[in-house]
Amino acid sequence: MKLKEWIANKEHKDNIRHLSACNAQAEKSEVRHKFSGYNFAFIDEGSKREIRRKLLKAIAIPGYQVPFGSRELPIASGWGTGGLQITFSIIGTEDILKVIDQGCDGSVNAVNIKKLISKVAEVRTTIDTHEATIIQTRHRIPEERMREDQILVLQVPLPEALRRIEPSEVETRRMHAEADYSLMWLYLYEDIVKFKEISIASRYPVMVGGRYIMDPSPVPRWDVPKLHMADTLYLFGAGREKRIYAIPPYTKVEPLEFEDFKFRIEDFKGESCMRCGSKDTFLDEIIDDATGRRTYLCSDTGYCDKVLEGKEGKYYGD
Amino acid sequence: MQINDETFITQKTFRALLQAMSHPGRVYQLEQKTEVRSQITDKYNLFSVLQTLLDHEVGFCVIGKEKEYLKSNISELTGCPVKDISDADFIIVSDGESNGEILKAKKGSLEYPDTGATVIYSIRSLSQIPPYPPLVKGGIRGDLKLTLKGPGINGEISLFLVGVSKKEFHYLKEINSEYPLGIDSVFIDSANRIMCIPRSTRIEVR
Numbered sequence: 127m128k129l130k131e132w133i134a135n136k137e138h139k140d141n142i143r144h145l146s147a148c149n150a151q152a153e154k155s156e157v158r159h160k161f162s163g164y165n166f167a168f169i170d171e172g173s174k175r176e177i178r179r180k181l182l183k184a185i186a187i188p189g190y191q192v193p194f195g196s197r198e199l200p201i202a203s204g205w206g207t208g209g210l211q212i213t214f215s216i217i218g219t220e221d222i223l224k225v226i227d228q229g230c231d232g233s234v235n236a237v238n239i240k241k242l243i244s245k246v247a248e249v250r251t252t253i254d255t256h257e258a259t260i261i262q263t264r265h266r267i268p269e270e271r272m273r274e275d276q277i278l279v280l281q282v283p284l285p286e287a288l289r290r291i292e293p294s295e296v297e298t299r300r301m302h303a304e305a306d307y308s309l310m311w312l313y314l315y316e317d318i319v320k321f322k323e324i325s326i327a328s329r330y331p332v333m334v335g336g337r338y339i340m341d342p343s344p345v346p347r348w349d350v351p352k353l354h355m356a357d358t359l360y361l362f363g364a365g366r367e368k369r370i371y372a373i374p375p376y377t378k379v380e381p382l383e384f385e386d387f388k389f390r391i392e393d394f395k396g397e398s399c400m401r402c403g404s405k406d407t408f409l410d411e412i413i414d415d416a417t418g419r420r421t422y423l424c425s426d427t428g429y430c431d432k433v434l435e436g437k438e439g440k441y442y443g444d
Numbered sequence: 445m446q447i448n449d450e451t452f453i454t455q456k457t458f459r460a461l462l463q464a465m466s467h468p469g470r471v472y473q474l475e476q477k478t479e480v481r482s483q484i485t486d487k488y489n490l491f492s493v494l495q496t497l498l499d500h501e502v503g504f505c506v507i508g509k510e511k512e513y514l515k516s517n518i519s520e521l522t523g524c525p526v527k528d529i530s531d532a533d534f535i536i537v538s539d540g541e542s543n544g545e546i547l548k549a550k551k552g553s554l555e556y557p558d559t560g561a562t563v564i565y566s567i568r569s570l571s572q573i574p575p576y577p578p579l580v581k582g583g584i585r586g587d588l589k590l591t592l593k594g595p596g597i598n599g600e601i602s603l604f605l606v607g608v609s610k611k612e613f614h615y616l617k618e619i620n621s622e623y624p625l626g627i628d629s630v631f632i633d634s635a636n637r638i639m640c641i642p643r644s645t646r647i648e649v650r
Contacts, residue, residue, distance in 0.1 A: 166451050175499050178458050182497075183558040185465045186628040186642030188595050192558045216462060218455045277462075303554035335595050335644065337624065355598075359466045374466040374596035 167214040168246040173197050177215040177370070181361065184372040189334025190302070191285050191369040199365070206239055208363025209262050209281035212370065213243060216277065216361075217260060222250045224258035229266040229408070229425035236264070253428045265328070267349040269407050269429040272358040274375060280343045282364040285371065287331040287341035307339050310382065318387055330389070333380045334373060342379075346425075347391045348408040353379040399424045402433040454496040461493065461630070464640040469592040469601035471570045474636040489636045490536070490566050494518055497562075498534060503527030507545050508538040533561055535627075540567035540608035546615050549627050557624040560643065568607025570633040575604055588613075594645040603639065605631070613649045616641065 165171065173195075180194040199207045217223070223243055227236035231253040239262065244251050252258050255268040262279040272278060288298040291309045301307065310331065317324050328344040332353065342350060343362060353360060353373055360373040373379060381389035398405045400421045407429060409422040424430035456475045464472045474489055498504060500523045506514045507529070514536060515526055529535060529548045537546070542563075552560035569575075575587050588605045590613065608631070620626035626643030641647065 167455075171451060171454070172499060172501075175454075175497065176501060178461075179497055179502070180558070182461060182465050182562070182628065183560075185462070185596075186644060187557055187624050188644060190557060190624060193556075216455075216459060218452065218459065274467075299555050359462070372466075376598045377595040 164246065166247065167217055168199070168242075169197055169211065169214050173211075174215045177211055180370050181212065181215065181372065184361070184370050185359070185374050187338075188373055188377050189332075189338030189340040189371060191371045193368055194370050196365045196368040200242065201238070203366040204283065206235060206262070206264060206281040207365025208367075208370070209264070209279045209365075210239060210243070210363075211365060212279045212361050212363040213260060213262050214247070216279075217243065217247045217249060219248055221247075221259045222252050222257055224252050224255065224261045224428070225263070226261065226266060226268070226426075226428070227264045229268075229410075230427045232427065253431070255428055265344045265346075266408070266425060267345055267352045269424075269426040271352075272356070274357045277359050277361060280345075280360060280362045282341065282343040282362045282369070283366070284329070285341055285362065285364040285367050285369040287329070287339050302338060305337065310339060314382060314384070318384075324387070324389075331382050333378075333382060335377055335379075339382070340371065340373075340379075346408055347381075347389070350379075350381050350389070351391065355379075394422065397422045399430060402430045402437070404430065404433055450495065453492060457492045457496045460638060461496065461640070464630070464638050465628070465642055466596050468594065468596045468641050468645045469590065469603050469639060471572050471603060471637050471639045474632075474638055489632045489634070489638075490538075490564070491518075491521065493564060493630065493632060493638070494522055494524075494534075494536070498522040498524040500524060502533035503531060504534040504536060505529045505532040506536045506538060507542050508540075510538050514538055533559075535561050535563045537563060537565045540565050540612065542612060542615065544611075544615055546612075546627065547619055549619065551619060551622070551625040551627065554625065557626075560625060561627045563627050563629045565608060565612075565629060565631045567605060567631055567633050569605065569635065570631055570637045570639050571604045571606075572602075573604070575606065589650040591648040591650065592641065592645050593648075596642070597645070607633075610649050613647050617647055 177194060180192045184192045197211060199210060201207060225236045225240040227233040230236060240251050255270045258276065260277050260279060264281045286298055288301055288310060291313045292298050314324055328346055329341050330347050330350050331339050332342050332350060334340045342353060355376050357375055359375055362371045383389040394409050397409060399407060399409060401423055404424055407424045407426060410425045412421045412423060460472045460474050464470065474492060503525050504518060505527055518524065519526055529545060535546060535549055546563055549561040550559060552558060588608060588610055589602060590605065591600055591602045593600045616629060620643045623643060628642045631639045
């Protein structure tokens with residue numbers, strides 16, 4: 127068949143597109159497709175195409191914030207819509223999804239986002255980091271090292287790392303364009319003079335590929351080294367601020383530090399998780415209001431479960 | 445699951461593109477078992493990628509053989525307007541040879557480097573393993589060995605191309621010499637394989 131004929135045929139195909147999508151789904155899941163009134167993976171194909179183009183540019187220029195036309199979603203912007211739009215644009219029916227919020231699979235934000243994605247894209251979900259192909263996350267990177275074939279999508283509230291020192295977008299864009307980061311270094315220096323410490327707890331600024339200063343989203347310092355020369359692709363989406371950026375695998379990501387004042391991660395002073403006993407994970411501190419006693423729990427609940435099950439002999443995976 | 449729908453074809457194609465762009469120099473296979481493939485055979489690979497990325501919001505231009513045929517079909521299929529090379533977001537090089545035309549492509553601005561163009565090359569063959577018989581010095585069979593370094597590459601990676609000239613990579617190096625300004629390239633071969641070289645990659649030709 128000639129291409130012209132195929133194009134003529136395309137119109138007819140468009141009409142049966144919805145039906146065939148339903149059939150393909152029904153074949154796989156043996157359940158008739160429930161969606162009507164919206165596209166596969168919720169957002170329309172035109173919007174997906176735009177986000178996809180921007181994602182490729184974001185990967186080609188690691189750490190640079192690509193503007194994109196953030197779409198309306200059934201959740202309010204500022205609640206993970208950037209991450210959600212990226213996930214919708216990349217997800218297919220064969221993916222296995224994990225969603226975490228502050229490391230937890232069971233928090234309200236994570237559960238609702240997971241429900242929404244699995245409903246509109248009909249994907250399987252999991253809480254096992256190893257099993258997932260796409261992980262959408264807020265404020266944490268999983269403890270287990272992620273593989274090459276996995277993608278981590280981070281929800282970003284404030285994509286501009288320079289915003290704490292410069293309120294104007296025009297000005298921060300100029301600073302990125304000229305790699306003029308002296309104000310940022312000055313900020314860190316003043317912090318050390320005032321507090322004898324760089325006081326940035328989360329959103330610790332990093333230098334990507336030796337060119338762009340980037341906001342790694344509000345992950346704790348603990349997670350920052352995981353960005354450096356990782357096996358995994360990291361995609362960052364800020365829905366409210368309309369920015370997408372990325373760190374491809376095997377990319378240099380260095381936390382900002384001085385030669386004589388090095389970056390350091392959180393120190394838990396030998397404390398361990400009261401549930402699974404791990405000493406090598408990022409811990410949440412829980413203070414008992416009545417007694418003032420401090421206890422600690424793994425922030426990554428999926429990993430905590432795995433360690434616990436391993437100890438109890440229930441878990442046989444790797 | 446049988447893929448018989450544009451939504452699913454473009455999703456699969458995009459995932460291959462996403463992997464290829466984040467692992468420069470690695471050759472990925474595009475989905476082949478599709479209804480569309482049997483209908484437009486030879487240029488299907490190119491069209492599945494164009495369908496995934498092009499629409500009325502961007503502009504494209506074509507360099508090389510079958511220029512008019514491709515132009516009219518691509519704009520009809522995707523709704524994407526034809527633009528001058530210095531204004532196009534996507535540049536399609538239909539036979540792996542731009543003769544330096546790509547030097548006129550948009551490189552983006554320092555404030556917005558993402559406005560640089562994407563070049564899509566249709567070439568004969570892409571491979572991670574050396575072609576047989578082995579490469580003759582000077583590349584008599586038109587085979588090229590590329591060695592790439594940079595973000596997305598663990599150390600360095602080598603690959604072999606057929607159907608694209610050595611000169612082309614000198615042009616790419618030239619236009620990408622002022623990082624972050626530059627263009628990103630996608631190579632598609634006749635067996636539905638793709639490989640990407642974003643502007644952040646350092647290219648060595650042998």
